[in-house]
Amino acid sequence: MNKERYNQLSKEILDASITVHKEMGPGLLESVYEFCLMKELELRGIVARNQVPVQLIYKGYELNKDYRIDILVENEVIIELKAVEVLLPVHEAQIISHLKLTDKRLGFLINFNVPLLKQGFRRFAYDF
Secondary structure (H helix, E strand, O other), X not given: OOHHHHHHHHHHHHHXXXXXXXXXXXXXXXXXXXXXXXXXHHHOOOOEEEEEEEEEEEOOEEEXXXXXXXXXXXXXXXXXXXXXXXXXXXHHHHHHHHHHHHOOOEEEEXXXXXXXXXXXXXXXXXXX
C-alpha cells in the first residue's frame, strides 16, 4: 500500500470515527463503538474486520495462543478502540505492540469516552 492510500484511509477512519462519536456520544461500552464503527466503515465502502485473531509467535515458535485486534482495515491498518476516562501509556504500548507483532505500518488508538473525538484520536505510523 502506498503512502497516498494510507493518508486517504487515515482521513476516512478519522471522519468515520467522528461520525460515530457524534451519533452515539461518549459513555458507552467499547463494543458499542466497535460495532458502530464497523457499520460506518462498511457504509463508506471500506473493507474492515473486527476481533481479528493473530497467532502469537515467540522466538520463531507458534504458541497455542492468539491475541485479537479490535479492527483491521483493508488488512493493513490497525484500530485499537477504548472507552476509558483517560488514555494511559499502556494503551499506547498496546497499539505499538500490535503494529510490531503484525508488521503493520499504521495504527490508530481511539478513545470514544471524550467530549470531542479529536481529543481521543491518536495515530501511530512507522517507516513512512
